[in-house]
Amino acid sequence: xxxxxxxxxxxxxxxxxxxxxxxxxxxxxxxxxxxxxxxxxxxxxxxxxxxxxxxxxxxxxxxxxxxxxxxxxxxxxxxxxxxxxxxxxxxxxxxxxxxxxxxxxxxxxxxxxxxxxxxxxxxxxxxxxxxxxxxxxxxxxxxxxxxxxxxxxxxxxxxxxxxxxxxxxxxxxxxxxxxxxxxxxxxxxxxxxxxxxxxxxxxxxxxxxxxxxxxxxxxxxxxxxxxxxxxxxxxxxxxxxxxxxxxxxxxxxxxxxxxxxxxxxxxxxxxxxxxxxxxxxxxxxxxxxxxxxxxxxxxxxxxxxxxxxxxxxxxxxxxxxxxxxxxxxxxxxxxx
Amino acid sequence: xxxxxxxxxxxxxxxxxxxxxxxxxxxxxxxxxxxxxxxxxxxxxxxxxxxxxxxxxxxxxxxxxxxxxxxxxxxxxxxxxxxxxxxxxxxxxxxxxxxxxxxxxxxxxxxxxxxxxxxxxxxxxxxxxxxxxxxxxxxxxxxxxxxxxxxxxxxxxxxxxxxxxxxxxxxxxxxxxxxxxxxxxxxxxxxxxxxxxxxxxxxxxxxxxxxxxxxxxxxxxxxxxxxxxxxxxxxxxxxxxxxxxxxxxxxxxxxxxxxxxxxxxxxxxxxxxxxxxxxxxxxxxxxxxxxxxxxxxxxxxxxxxxxxxxxxxxxxxxxxxxxxx
Numbered sequence: 183x184x185x186x187x188x189x190x191x192x193x194x195x196x197x198x199x200x201x202x203x204x205x206x207x208x209x210x211x212x213x214x215x216x217x218x219x220x221x222x223x224x225x226x227x228x229x230x231x232x233x234x235x236x237x238x239x240x241x242x243x244x245x246x247x248x249x250x251x252x253x254x255x256x257x258x259x260x261x262x263x264x265x266x267x268x269x270x271x272x273x274x275x276x277x278x279x280x281x282x283x284x285x286x287x288x289x290x291x292x293x294x295x296x297x298x299x300x301x302x303x304x305x306x307x308x309x310x311x312x313x314x315x316x317x318x319x320x321x322x323x324x325x326x327x328x329x330x331x332x333x334x335x336x337x338x339x340x341x342x343x344x345x346x347x348x349x350x351x352x353x354x355x356x357x358x359x360x361x362x363x364x365x366x367x368x369x370x371x372x373x374x375x376x377x378x379x380x381x382x383x384x385x386x387x388x389x390x391x392x393x394x395x396x397x398x399x400x401x402x403x404x405x406x407x408x409x410x411x412x413x414x415x416x417x418x419x420x421x422x423x424x425x426x427x428x429x430x431x432x433x434x435x436x437x438x439x440x441x442x443x444x445x446x447x448x449x450x451x452x453x454x455x456x457x458x459x460x461x462x463x464x465x466x467x468x469x470x471x472x473x474x475x476x477x478x479x480x481x482x483x484x485x486x487x488x489x490x491x492x493x494x495x496x497x498x499x500x501x502x503x504x505x506x507x508x509x510x511x512x513x514x515x516x517x518x
Numbered sequence: 519x520x521x522x523x524x525x526x527x528x529x530x531x532x533x534x535x536x537x538x539x540x541x542x543x544x545x546x547x548x549x550x551x552x553x554x555x556x557x558x559x560x561x562x563x564x565x566x567x568x569x570x571x572x573x574x575x576x577x578x579x580x581x582x583x584x585x586x587x588x589x590x591x592x593x594x595x596x597x598x599x600x601x602x603x604x605x606x607x608x609x610x611x612x613x614x615x616x617x618x619x620x621x622x623x624x625x626x627x628x629x630x631x632x633x634x635x636x637x638x639x640x641x642x643x644x645x646x647x648x649x650x651x652x653x654x655x656x657x658x659x660x661x662x663x664x665x666x667x668x669x670x671x672x673x674x675x676x677x678x679x680x681x682x683x684x685x686x687x688x689x690x691x692x693x694x695x696x697x698x699x700x701x702x703x704x705x706x707x708x709x710x711x712x713x714x715x716x717x718x719x720x721x722x723x724x725x726x727x728x729x730x731x732x733x734x735x736x737x738x739x740x741x742x743x744x745x746x747x748x749x750x751x752x753x754x755x756x757x758x759x760x761x762x763x764x765x766x767x768x769x770x771x772x773x774x775x776x777x778x779x780x781x782x783x784x785x786x787x788x789x790x791x792x793x794x795x796x797x798x799x800x801x802x803x804x805x806x807x808x809x810x811x812x813x814x815x816x817x818x819x820x821x822x823x824x825x826x827x828x829x830x831x832x833x834x835x836x837x838x839x840x841x842x843x
Contacts, residue, residue: 227656329532332826336784337799337818341811344803345543421665425785428667429800443668452675460675464668471663479659479727 221484222477228484231476238470242287249281253437260449261456271458273442274449282437283462289438291470293354293423298416300358305365305411310396312366313373324370330363336425343426349433353426357419365411372404406481413478417471424467439463525830529823536819540812541589545582598813603805609813612798617817619689620794624776624783626710627717632772634718635725640761642726643733651730658723667785670716674789677712684712687791713790717783721775728771732764739763766837773829776822 222228241248254277262272270279312323338360346352376382377400385395401408426432427440430448434441446452446460592598598609638658642651661669678686690696690705736742737760745755784796791797795814802811 325528325531328528329535332532332822333536333819334822337796337815340784340799340803341543341815344811417663424665425667428665428785429788429803431803443671447671452671452679455680457675460668460671464665464671467668468660468664471665472660475659475663 222480225480225484227476228480231473231480234469234473235477238287238291238466238473241284242291245284245288249278249284251281253277253281253285254435261454261459263456264458270462271456273445273459274454274456275445279442279458279462282442283439283466285437286439286442286463287466289350289436290420290423290440290467293350293357293438294416294420294470296354297357297361297419297423298412300354301361301365301415301419302408302412304358304362305369306401306408308362308366309369310373310400313370313377314392314396314400323366327363327366327370330360331367335360336422339422339426340429340431343431348431350436350438353423353432357422361415361418361422365415368411369404369407372407373400376400376403410478410481413474413481417474417478420467420471420474424463439467522830522834525827529827533820533823536816536823537590537593538586540816541586544808544812545585593816598816599809601807601810603802603807603810609810612810613795613814613817616793616795616798616814617821619792620783620787620796622706623710623713623717623787623792623794627714627721627783628772628776630714631718631721632725632768635722636729636761636765636768638722639726639729640733640756640764643730643737644756644760646734655723655726655730658726661719662721662723664720665785666716666720667789669720670713670786670789673712673716685709689793709792713783713786713792716786724775725768725771728768729761729764732767733760736760736764766833769829769833769836773826776825776829 222232256276257278258268258272258276260272260274260276262268264271264279268278268280270283273279273282308323308327312320312327339356342356342360343352346356382395382399385399390399423432423438424440424443427434427438428443428447430444432438432440432444434444440463442463443460446456446463449459452460596610601607601609601612604612638650638654642648642655645651664672674686678684685708689709690702696702741763742755742759745759750759783794784799786792787794787796788800795818799811799814799818801807802814
């Protein structure tokens, strides 16, 4: 990706090589966004991921409209199989499963989103500081990062959560504190390679502040990694949140996908053959995680020139069947 | 050598971090464990148990730094206090029984997943666009996005409960006493299939993808063209040349995934009531057995650190560049 400058004061911007290039302004950025949206929707995997995710988001937002009322209310005989009256049956406590699922999506999805944002912010802050300042700061931050990386996540989560008052807020805080290390490492190494680039050198020479260089020069050039990091964190969160609640470490009277599974296990829905008490919630978690994973993998395909090249050569080879592909991956470069 | 010393230093710092965390948590958290426990065991705590709690936390009226050093001393001597839920037994004895099952389950599933996943990754990269590449990959990514414990519940429900092919819980049949007889070993293996299978299924996709992508990077190297020019058989180029050189990043990932596997294994153990450390941790949490809980966390962390150290040693053997650096 090329360098983007959003500096509105200068009309032209000199580069180190001395050429004058036209200002890259907001209009260009807006165009870039359109290109990205087009690329994502043009990729079959990414489009599928976005659609699945939108369906779940809509269901969560519209829960009060689709399934109004209190989802924890006793409505019918416990453990009824799916029927026209209760599309997904009833739980072991006589609640409507579909209603629980829809309302549960609200908490589960928002926790995933909030933790995704918080961990990404934390990892970006740690990773960029570490890469930009180097030296002792880097050594220290890396040590902390590596310790967080190596301490096994779920046992730590279990310990932390069992000491704090149960609830969604606790889960958000604990998952954010424990989940940033992987992203910090990835962002650090990317920022390190960007730090050596000429435009950063130019910014240092022209006397820009460290703060500005980190957030206005380096960060905009690693958006794709930041986004991938956010998605990865959201995937992890949705699984970890469900796991903690499944263990009974969340607020068990709240309705989330994790607590649905907790109650399914505790009311021994499993042993009564009531598959509808645990299949829908688990499947929803899996589908959301899968949709996010699809977007992440295709982000790789969209941004990695090598993988892009594989696709293009395959298309060319389809045209000329006589040619045989060499095993090595070709690299395409932009014609411009 | 310098590499190893550096790593060793890091593991020591990490271990100290985990030990300290174990001390800091009960001392700073708003929910004071001592009060919680007194409330939970209303009137049922014997004087010895009260002492055990005090000992486990180093709770006394001494200044904090002094409590901390007393605690460090206890840890160094391997004295973790007494389990509250299985009262007279010291925490270490309780954990020792869980440890063997966890190691068995962990090693079997990790090695199986690693071998299968990497092999599939090699094949996917070698026959790019073939069925392994185009079909297996999305399928495994899909399976990989299932929560561990939910996949375990599903398998338990359909294969063990509905079809009755596998036992539903525990590490071996309740009617057998541990021995080295054929019956017992068979029972252990039979009980291992479902928990290990769950972990293998979920982890295989990640290995495959990692291997596939590194091999694609390696394929353009000269030594592969050389090997092909020499007329070596395909499988030999594939495994001995391409895979061997692409394996390194996955070895690093192997070390890291020991920690991840432990996280996943915890839930799998709980669903199958498999008597490993994870199941014990779950029971300790339900019983508010704080000494057991904390020591389990420490043991799991130290286990992961040790495993990583072994991987580092392996790395030195595999990559000559590390040796000279």
